[in-house]
Amino acid sequence: MSNRHVYVLAALLVAAGLGLFLYKTVRLDFPLSPEVASNAWEVEVKVEFETHGNPVRAELRVPASRGPLPILNEYFVSRGFGLTTTRTENQRLAIWSRSRPEGLQTLYYRALVEMRPTADQAGPGRAPELEKPDLKGADLVAAGAILDEAQQKSADLDTLVAQLAQRFENRSAQDQNIALLLDRHSSARERVERIVEILGLADYPARSMHGIHLAQVGRGSAELSHWLEVWDRDRWRAYDGATGATGDMGDYLIFWRGPGQLVHVDGGDRLSWTMTTEPVQMGGLTAAASRERLFSPDLWAYSLSNLPLATQNVYRVLLLIPVGAFVILVMRNIVGFKTFGTFMPVLIALAFRETHLLAGIILFSVLITLGLSIRFYLDRLKLLLVPRLAAVLIVVILLMLTVSVISHRLGIESGLSVALFPMVILTMTIERMSVVWEERGPREAVQEGVGSLFTATLAFAAMSSTQLNHLITTFPELLLVLLAATLLLGRYSGYRLLELRRFKVLAGGAG
Template sequence: MKRLHLPLLILILSGIALGIFYHKAVNLGFPLLPAQQTDNWVVEARVSFEPTGGAVTARFFIPENPPGMALLEEHFISRGYGLTTTPTGPNREAVWTTRWPSGPQAVYYRATVYPLEQPRADQAPYPGPVAQPELEEPYRSAAEEVVQKVRERSADITSFATVLVRDMNHPADENMQLFVSATDSDREKVRTAIQLLAGARIPARMAHGIQLTDRGNDLQPETWLEVHNTRSWVAIDPDDGTVGYPDDFLVWWRGDTPPVRLDRARDAQVRFSVAHNYQNAVEVARQKADLLDSRMADFSLLELPVQTQNMYRVLLLVPLGAMIIVLLRNVVGLQTFGTFMPVLIALSFRETSLLGGIILFSLIVSLGLAIRFYLEKLKLLLVPRLASVVIVVILLMLALSILSHNLGIEHGLTVALFPMVILAMTIERMSIVWEEHGPADTLRQGIGSLAVAAVCYLVMINPYIDHLFFVFPELLLIVLALTLLLGRYTGYRLTELVRFRAFGGGER
């Protein structure tokens, strides 16, 4: 069991991280790439009317869970009005009220909608067979004949409605011609289709919506037919019988009623406008999480203050740099001064640039090492000697900053971004290695430290990695799992294979 403890821990950590990552990326739509934008639409309805005296109530249907779309934001714009939103049958309506209106009035409803990649099914309970309409002759006999002919050429409710709509658009016999004419509008055709479908006991209703287009001023609502197939409502295009709404169609309200109802007002007019909008994909995912009542976004770094977010953008990359150091030391075999010194130096390189940072680091360490050898002759104790080295490092950094400023070398000013204590400890460690193992080992470990710091820097400045670890911090569990896995590695290092290749050749 002890032998399986670590593998099981690695699998659990990886499983938790991948599960959270999948939910946020696939279900909530958090972007995998930085600065990714999502297409959405800003839809606005302007409702204007003329008061006739007294308190005014304006009721206006607004979208609710439109098929294929998600409502991200809603804004109600009106001055001096009270506002409530209430469900009304299959619709939702906004109710504006005011007591003493004066002159022409206008209220606005604005929403941001987002096309869903996987449209949700309109799961609605089956209302049951509808009652047949009471028609007089010859309409009654004609309706029965139309229903009979359509039933012979259809297989289910959806195909029945499709065949019926196509026959209505191209009436071939006198029975259909009693109900439709070439001048009928879509609304009249849908009204007739609902009546004929009722003759077959099929529940149907009228739906209205707008086409989302870049030329989106003064849009007119389009009317569609919806039939219930005992499982869900299915949309039918009244022009050609096509099944399903287009991807860029927003269902606004349902029913054979106007979208506006007024009390003590007249001359209601509605103007629909649409604008194409691009929004940061992270913001869209956060809003989508709110719509889905997901608590995942509440525990995201995106909810922290901006200053704290910027701090964690850096801190989240430190574990990744630490894993890279483990890989390069335990598997590749590079030697470094200290365990975490290279990753801290790499963080400094983010501000100084790679080449300038290497030059400044080498210069500070070389000068500090020379002064450290001088302090050795003074026979100081350890703590005073370290304190002296820290003071000397700060003086060297100050001198380099002043000198570079006078010479017009702006990169020299960034030397203050190096961690001074780490520099002091590095100088102390290099002097000890120099005394115990000679300058060759010191130079080898120094070059190894800079090489590891450079690799960490190149990884940590990658905008894709920065974005992934900030938006998906659960990936740190993968980093932890890989670090634990590397902690069990006891095989040959790559540098050892190069060093001892002569022994392998001798055996052959």
């Protein structure tokens, strides 16, 4: 068989495995280590209004699902309403409609929002067309004056926005220009819209943003807060509407941009809405899995995290067996260790996961020693092979029971876990060890026994590493890489480490 075939196959496997792995880590932000916990917030908008038997249409502006703070999960709750959602560049609308409802109506929108520390909220986009603000007469003059003044006191866009925001925020009673543009009781929303207009005069495309600071809302009714975005050469830059401060929006969840109200109802009255948020702790993995569902629905549908929980737990163990098998492969074919049975050490290592290492090794040694002595005694009875195996099996189970009962009496709880050793494996090990003992002497038998135990310990170490555990269960595609490595090792025809010692005498002399 040509090596090239193996190399090509291995390369393909590595490419497929690593490709999927990188996609999941880089694009979907799957956590590489198990500790990363992700912050998430549950946001709930509750809308109430009265109806009087007329057709009703209620619009709610909801956050974009793939925005800078991704929506991992969302629910639209209503009774008897039809729901459609539409989205445009600046907003995403949830529209509830119903032909003739009566009385008080309640609609809920609930979303699970993930906080991602690296989220770059503004960033690039399409260059917008500049809309000249609709200002006339005295308004235009006042706005021009405010802009001139602010431009004189500022050096660049950041300082310009800051100047404007402060001027509106800290308005003095004497400031006629501001008074002309905004009345005394103007809302934060109106101030931001004015700043957007004035920036428009300065030929900066700008738009207002409306949303909430997740962390600042807490329980109870939330106020919308308003930011603005200004197009600066090649990207949008975000500014806090109240302070004009630039930069990181942090926990700011944008509901919509530009004009419009959060809720709009046709056919109902006495409209009111409340918004609540609540922090939710979720594992990084859960968040990533939800993200996977969001970004690649097809991938998610065929992924491990979509299986029933019980099955998932089985696979958490099964997926580790290849790792153990790989350790055995290295120990046998590269190092040259002798073990009982090819994969017996993997099964012993699996049992170690439950018994813990030291207790496992002690229990295993005790059982094998006791079993061997019984086996030697049985040998004198001249039994046939299968009855003898069955007899050893029965004895092994009795021994296990005895060890459990005695250790429990002595208060050594770890003795109970002896029940987790695969007894058939123990039986076969005892049988095989006794044959080797008889045929090749105690030295070889003990050597193979210790070799098996040592290999099992190594396999256990590999299989119980939380990091590795996490990597394999999160990225089962890494098994493809492992498979590739196995194939390559399958073509390894160099010396085994222990052979170097064995053939050492040949190294110098004859050639």
